[in-house]
Amino acid sequence: xxxxxxxxxxxxxxxxxxxxxxxxxxxxxxxxxxxxxxxxxxxxxxxxxxxxxxxxxxxxxxxxxxxxxxxxxxxxxxxxxxxxxxxxxxxxxxxxxxxxxxxxxxxxxxxxxxxxxxxxxxxxxxxxxxxxxxxxxxxxxxxxxxxxxxxxxxxxxxxxxxxxxxxxxxxxxxxxxxxxxxxxxxxxxxxxxxxxxxxxxxxxxxxxxxxxxxxxxxxxxxxxxxxxxxxxxxxxxxxxxxxxxxxxxxxxxxxxxxxxxxxxxxxxxxxxxxxxxxxxxxxxxxxxxxxxxxxxxxxxxxxxxxxxxxxxxxxxxxxxxxxxxxxxxxxxxx
Amino acid sequence: xxxxxxxxxxxxxxxxxxxxxxxxxxxxxxxxxxxxxxxxxxxxxxxxxxxxxxxxxxxxxxxxxxxxxxxxxxxxxxxxxxxxxxxxxxxxxxxxxxxxxxxxxxxxxxxxxxxxxxxxxxxxxxxxxxxxxxxxxxxxxxxxxxxxxxxxxxxxxxxxxxxxxxxxxxxxxxxxxxxxxxxxxxxxxxxxxxxxxxxxxxxxxxxxxxxxxxxxxxxxxxxxxxxxxxxxxxxxxxxxxxxxxxxxxxxxxxxxxxxxxxxxxxxxxxxxxxxxxxxxxxxxxxxxxxxxxxxxxxxxxxxxxxxxxxxxxxxxxxxxxxxxxxxxxxxxxx
DNA sequence: CTGTTTTACGTAACCGGTTACGTAAAATGC
DNA sequence: GCATTTTACGTAACCGGTTACGTAAAACAG
Numbered sequence: 001x002x003x004x005x006x007x008x009x010x011x012x013x014x015x016x017x018x019x020x021x022x023x024x025x026x027x028x029x030x031x032x033x034x035x036x037x038x039x040x041x042x043x044x045x046x047x048x049x050x051x052x053x054x055x056x057x058x059x060x061x062x063x064x065x066x067x068x069x070x071x072x073x074x075x076x077x078x079x080x081x082x083x084x085x086x087x088x089x090x091x092x093x094x095x096x097x098x099x100x101x102x103x104x105x106x107x108x109x110x111x112x113x114x115x116x117x118x119x120x121x122x123x124x125x126x127x128x129x130x131x132x133x134x135x136x137x138x139x140x141x142x143x144x145x146x147x148x149x150x151x152x153x154x155x156x157x158x159x160x161x162x163x164x165x166x167x168x169x170x171x172x173x174x175x176x177x178x179x180x181x182x183x184x185x186x187x188x189x190x191x192x193x194x195x196x197x198x199x200x201x202x203x204x205x206x207x208x209x210x211x212x213x214x215x216x217x218x219x220x221x222x223x224x225x226x227x228x229x230x231x232x233x234x235x236x237x238x239x240x241x242x243x244x245x246x247x248x249x250x251x252x253x254x255x256x257x258x259x260x261x262x263x264x265x266x267x268x269x270x271x272x273x274x275x276x277x278x279x280x281x282x283x284x285x286x287x288x289x290x291x292x293x294x295x296x297x298x299x300x301x302x303x304x305x306x307x308x309x310x311x312x313x314x315x316x317x318x319x320x321x322x323x324x325x326x327x328x329x330x331x332x333x334x
Numbered sequence: 335x336x337x338x339x340x341x342x343x344x345x346x347x348x349x350x351x352x353x354x355x356x357x358x359x360x361x362x363x364x365x366x367x368x369x370x371x372x373x374x375x376x377x378x379x380x381x382x383x384x385x386x387x388x389x390x391x392x393x394x395x396x397x398x399x400x401x402x403x404x405x406x407x408x409x410x411x412x413x414x415x416x417x418x419x420x421x422x423x424x425x426x427x428x429x430x431x432x433x434x435x436x437x438x439x440x441x442x443x444x445x446x447x448x449x450x451x452x453x454x455x456x457x458x459x460x461x462x463x464x465x466x467x468x469x470x471x472x473x474x475x476x477x478x479x480x481x482x483x484x485x486x487x488x489x490x491x492x493x494x495x496x497x498x499x500x501x502x503x504x505x506x507x508x509x510x511x512x513x514x515x516x517x518x519x520x521x522x523x524x525x526x527x528x529x530x531x532x533x534x535x536x537x538x539x540x541x542x543x544x545x546x547x548x549x550x551x552x553x554x555x556x557x558x559x560x561x562x563x564x565x566x567x568x569x570x571x572x573x574x575x576x577x578x579x580x581x582x583x584x585x586x587x588x589x590x591x592x593x594x595x596x597x598x599x600x601x602x603x604x605x606x607x608x609x610x611x612x613x614x615x616x617x618x619x620x621x622x623x624x625x626x627x628x629x630x631x632x633x634x635x636x637x638x639x640x641x642x643x644x645x646x647x648x649x650x651x652x653x654x655x656x657x658x659x660x661x662x663x664x665x666x667x668x
Numbered sequence: 669c670t671g672t673t674t675t676a677c678g679t680a681a682c683c684g685g686t687t688a689c690g691t692a693a694a695a696t697g698c
Numbered sequence: 699g700c701a702t703t704t705t706a707c708g709t710a711a712c713c714g715g716t717t718a719c720g721t722a723a724a725a726c727a728g
Contacts, residue, residue, distance in 0.1 A: 002473070004684055015708045020686055028706060045471060050448040051394060052684035054385045055713045062428070062449070070414040071613065073407070080404040083431045092428045092445060094396070097417050111426060114384040115396070137379060139336070224617050253617055260619035279405065283558050283587055285594035285619040338714055349678045354716055362676060386714035390683045 003044045012040040023048060054116065062092045063119045063306065064112040068100040072222065072250055073278040074295060078123045078145060081299025089307050091118065100185075102128065109134045119306045121145050123299075127153060141309035145302040146295065148318075154309075156302045156319040158293035163323035164200025167273050167291040168245055170325050172208050175334030176243040176271060179205070182230035182255065183247040184222040197247050197275065216241075220251070227254015232262075242271060242334055249274035249281055252288050256330065260285075267332035277326050287328035294321050337380045346374040357382060388450065396426045397453045397640065398446040402434040406556065406584060407612040408629060412457045412479060415633025423641050425452065434519075436462065443468045453640040455479050457633075461487060475643035479636040480629065482652070488643075490636045490653040492627035497657040498534030501607050501625040502579055504659050506542050509668030510577040510605060513539070516564035516589065517581040518556040531581050531609065550575075554585070561588015566596075576605060576668055583608035583615055586622050590664065594619075601666035611660050621662035628655050 005023075009016040014033060021028050022037050029037075040046075054060040065082055067075045079095065086093045094117065096108040109131065112120065119141040122131075127149040135142050135153070144155035171179050181201050198217060205212045218234045220226030227246060231254070235241060246252035252274025259266050266272055266286055274281060277292035298321055305316050339357075343350040348367060355362050356371050363371075374380075388394040399416055401409045413429065420427045428451065430442040443465065446454065453475040456465075461483040469476050469487070478489035505513050515535050532551065539546045552568045554560030561580060565588070569575060580586035586608025593600050600606055600620055608615060611626035632655055639650050 005686095006684075016685075017687075017709080018707060021707090024686085026687095030706065033706080047444065047448050049389075049450055049684055051385060051388045051450050052713090053686080055383075055389055055684080055715085056686045058713080060385060070410055070417065071407075073405075076404055076410045079429070080431065083404065083429055087431070092430075092449060094426045095413070095417055095429050096426075097414065097421070110381065114381050115426060116383055116385050224614075228617070256619060257617040257621075261621075280558075280614075283562070283591040285590060287591075287595075339716095340714075350715075351679080351717075352677060355677090358716085360717095364676065367676080383714055386683090387716080388683095389685085389714080390716045392683080 003046045005046075005048065008037065008040050008044060008046050011044065012037045058116070059118055060116050061090055062094060062115065062117050063121065064094045064096060064108075064115075064117045066096045066098050066105065066108060066120070066122045066125055068098055068124055069222070070095070070097050073280050074146075074248065074250070074276050075123060077278060077295060078299040081296055082121060082123075082145075082303045085300050085303040085307070091307070098125065100125070102130070105131060106134060109138070113138045113140075119143075119310045121302055121306055122147065123302075127151055141306050143302050143306045143309070143316075146293075146298060154305060154316045154318050156298055156305060156321065158295075158298070158321050158323050160196035161200040161203075163275060163291050163293055164197040164245070164247075165204045166200075166323060166325065167275060168201045168204035169208070170291075171243045171245060171271065171273060171331065172204065172210065174243075174271065174331055177210055177334075178238070178241045179210070179216070179243045179245055180234045180238060180241045181217045181245045181247065182227060182234065182251050183217055183219050184226070184251070186219045201245055213238075222248055222250060224250045224254040224257065227251035227256075228258035228261075229254075231255045231258040235262075242269075243331070244270065244272045246272060246274045249276045249278045249288060249290055252290065252330075253280065253284060256284055256286075256288060267330050271331040271334075273331055281326070282328060284330070286330050289328045289331045290326050292324045292326045294323070297321060337378045339380075339382065341378060342371065342374050342380050345378065346371045392450070393452055394450050395424055396428060396449065396451050397455065398428045398430060398442075398449075398451045400430045400432050400439065400442060400454070400456045400459055402432055402458055403556070404429070404431050407614050408480075408582065408584070408610050409457060411612060411629060412633040415630055416455060416457075416479075416637045419634050419637040419641070425641070432459065434459070436464070439465060440468060443472070447472045447474075453477075453644045455636055455640055456481065457636075461485055475640050477636050477640045477643070477650075480627075480632060488639060488650045488652050490632055490639060490655065492629075492632070492655050492657050494530035495534040495537075497609060497625050497627055498531040498579070498581075499538045500534075500657060500659065501609060502535045502538035503542070504625075505577045505579060505605065505607060505665065506538065506544065508577075508605065508665055511544055511668075512572070512575045513544070513550065513577045513579055514568045514572065514575045515551045515579045515581065516561060516568065516585050517551055517553050518560070518585070520553050535579055547572075556582055556584060558584045558588040558591065561585035561590075562592035562595075563588075565589045565592040569596075576603075577665070578604065578606040580606060580608045583610045583612045583622060583624055586624065586664075587614065587618060590618055590620075590622060601664050605665040605668075607665055615660070616662060618664070620664050623662045623665045624660050626658045626660045628657070631655060 005016045009019045098105040123145040132151045146157050148155045218230045220230045244255050255272045274290040277290040281288040281290045339350045343353050432439040457479040466485045480491050482489045552564045554564045589606045608622050608624040611624040615622040615624045
């Protein structure tokens, strides 16, 4: 039995309305009663129930974050950024680990709907139609983080196409001609079935007159493991590769790892570049060169956008952030 | 305006009580009305409010998880495990990033209290008295994950002392005599001011008649960065070290990274062993040998324990899990 | 065909807050 | 001094569910 506002009111000889007003700094009470009530609150060690408050206020000060993966550093760095701004604003965040699984995702959306969250962030998640349909039913501000969509949902992301183009071009300018790519899951990108990072890669090659062949790309998922198996398969298929463009840093880390175990020196024998520039990159051996997509900024921006929508109910602009090569030690000139 | 149970009741020509009974499978209604109500529910696309439900049921199906750090892989693996069992049970998890910060932690506890969470897990957090005091006020099941306490709070953890002993002994048996240790934050372990992992390290040395000197230990925090600065400082102080015992894998990764950049070959010139066996270890160059503390099991066990307490209100036993050396490539025989 | 038990509901109070509205007392104007 | 405005509250309805209790109808027993 914790105390309720009634207990406080009774003990202070006032009405619950007055207590409520004092709790919310709404004025309409004298200094004297305020002190009296505050004393009782302290004495009873009373804390108002957020649940009850949520019922009337229609605001739970809670947001949901859908992530495809909790073991990816990129994602947890996103989570970190989101949590940080949420906390500043006084909101809590519920993490939902969807594993990129459709049914699980929908179940989570339903759960969050029932919990009456104030807003929702989808991190690195392709917005399928069924998700979108559900979300409009929820009538809750949503923003996509590191994803974009043709549905009218605001997103903050990098220009994956451009960033991949830049990364590939960097490799080319270093003199590489035989460049393989290890990409994430094909099926993840239903929309338009063009994978931006893959397209950027291809375009950079063709713009520099480097012949391209589908066998230069290996598709896996997004994890480190996919980097290691990816490298093995790729090298098997086309042995004279001098550089690998990894679709993200986790894959890049996997490539580094596989290369080490295969006795292939990086960057002497093989150059590798990743994308995202997660914080682990600089601690790799060798430190992994990467295309930074300013994802720290991204997460905070997405969160701020969402809270802006929650608080003002205004439409909001999409946001595309810059990218930039962070040179470290995993690429050398050919 | 989303629909409420009243809308459903009205449209189906029954009372809200009946709808509620049907929603909760409580019996006391005919098949016919059940179908009728279910139809209306589907038609209106009604979802009951978890907030309202929480108010009467005094159960929010939400738990809180306090983590000191969201960028540590160990912690996110914990989070992963907890989220997984919570989801199975139908609970949501609110992440609270305390940054090991006392005031922030208390603020979070208060927030979780107001949110009326059903249970709480403190991951890798030393249970200070002030936290404990607050927690007893909350009257909510709590379990410590990868931490222990003298206060009567159930914990699930490894035996850090023993594990460190085992890890150090392993190094000794490989012929190392000049072993340095890089440890986490001294101040984190207020309780008894003995750091279990440090004590285990010292004890292993003395049991094997290896002279010990405080200068062999460097204290930092728990991050990769502390591993890199730690190694530099340590090597400066005592240059003839042949092995490093890292208090956790992140520090171990930092050591690997620093060694690489310093041109010190691991394991040829320097052996390093970490602790926790996070999933990144095996992808390092070289793959990092580590003392596994079965932390996957740990997280799930902690979560299960907490839910058991929530559901049955019974006392519950502490749990100390095994450890085991996972040999990889970062240690060689001297 | 009664009398009793069971079934299938409805009514209304309750969970713990917020708030629109009403009013007595205090403050202000003249 | 009285009329008017302002202040400081209290009352009660409401948010959206759950549930104890009551009861008419149905099922069953004999």
